Amino acid sequence: EDKVVQSPLSLVVHEGDTVTLNCSYEVTNFRSLLWYKQEKKAPTFLFMLTSSGIEKKSGRLSSILDKKELFSILNITATQTGDSAIYLCASLRWGNEKLTFGTGTRLTIIP
Amino acid sequence: GAGVSQSPRYKVAKRGQDVALRCDPISGHVSLFWYQQALGQGPEFLTYFQNEAQLDKSGLPSDRFFAERPEGSVSTLKIQRTQQEDSAVYLCASSRAGGSQPQHFGDGTRLSIL
Numbered sequence: 029e030d031k032v033v034q035s036p037l038s039l040v041v042h043e044g045d046t047v048t049l050n051c052s053y054e055v056t057n058f059r060s061l062l063w064y065k066q067e068k069k070a071p072t073f074l075f076m077l078t079s080s081g082i083e084k085k086s087g088r089l090s091s092i093l094d095k096k097e098l099f100s101i102l103n104i105t106a107t108q109t110g111d112s113a114i115y116l117c118a119s120l121r122w123g124n125e126k127l128t129f130g131t132g133t134r135l136t137i138i139p
Numbered sequence: 140g141a142g143v144s145q146s147p148r149y150k151v152a153k154r155g156q157d158v159a160l161r162c163d164p165i166s167g168h169v170s171l172f173w174y175q176q177a178l179g180q181g182p183e184f185l186t187y188f189q190n191e192a193q194l195d196k197s198g199l200p201s202d203r204f205f206a207e208r209p210e211g212s213v214s215t216l217k218i219q220r221t222q223q224e225d226s227a228v229y230l231c232a233s234s235r236a237g238g239s240q241p242q243h244f245g246d247g248t249r250l251s252i253l
Contacts (some may be wrong), residue, residue: 032181062241069246070143070230071182076241116181125170125238126195129181 030055032119034130042138045107049133051117052099061093061100062127064116071116074102104135112137141165143245145231151251152221160216160248164233171214172232172242173206182230188214189236221252 031054041047053061060078064071075084077093077100084091088107093100104111114134118127144163152158164171170189174182175198184198190211199206203221208214218225228249232242 059238064244070244073241073243118181120238122238124195125189125234125242126172126184126187126198127174127182127242128184129174131179131181 030119030121030128032117032128032130034115034117034133036133037131038134038136040136040138041107043107043109045137046103046105047107047135049102049104049115049117049135050099051101051130053117053119054098055119055121055128057122058095058119059122060120062118062120063091063100063102064118066114066116066132067112074115107137109137109139111135143231143233143243145229145245145248147248148246149249149251151253153253154221154223156221157217157219158221158250160218160229160250162214162216162231162233162245164212164214164231165243167235168233168243169211169236170234170242171208172234173214173216174230174232175200176228176230176247178227185216185229218250221250223252226250226252 035050063074075091080095114132116132118129173185176182186196188208203219205217228247230247232244234242
């Protein structure tokens with residue numbers, strides 16, 4: 029059974045800090061790893077990572093995948109209160125399009 | 140439409156009642172997924188369609204859960220004889236076929252069983 033584990037479960041930092049969120053996975057026939065941000069409503073897509081060692085960036089957010097050590101990190105620099113959310117990591121395997129999610133990291137940014 | 144649309148946003152039902160949850164995917168998206176999200180947990184896969192074909196229903200927790208997508212567009216998730224443990228947020232997602240594009244989620248239906 030595919031397994032995705034996120035850490036920490038919860039994180040509280042001050043505005044302006046940099047945070048690193050972790051996601052490890054055990055997936056048969058691994059294809060991709062995805063990051064989503066969930067505020068009160070729909071999870072919104074952030075990144076899809078398929079190749080090892082290639083950083084993806086979007087503004088203050090960046091992410092990278094290590095397929096040898098089976099993990100990914102999501103970095104957020106110069107955090108803002110609007111970054112407060114649950115960050116979800118999910119794996120995708122070849123041959124089936126369903127996502128397997130971790131439990132998420134709840135990030136709280138204090139002004 | 141611009142995004143995945145789900146209705147109703149909230150549903151309260153008494154134990155034993157049947158409920159139906161609707162999902163309208165992004166136009167042109169072939170794949171449609173249903174997930175169940177319990178409080179404090181990540182979404183868990185229920186079932187998946189490619190066009191009107193239900194390709195995987197391995198996540199449906201019991202035979203009380205049934206999903207359909209008869210014309211390959213709108214989908215309905217039906218839960219019969221609801222139980223308290225069915226209380227959760229039900230998320231629908233859609234994507235272009237093949238898994239090379241990300242899934243985009245709707246706002247979900249929050250189901251409460253009294």
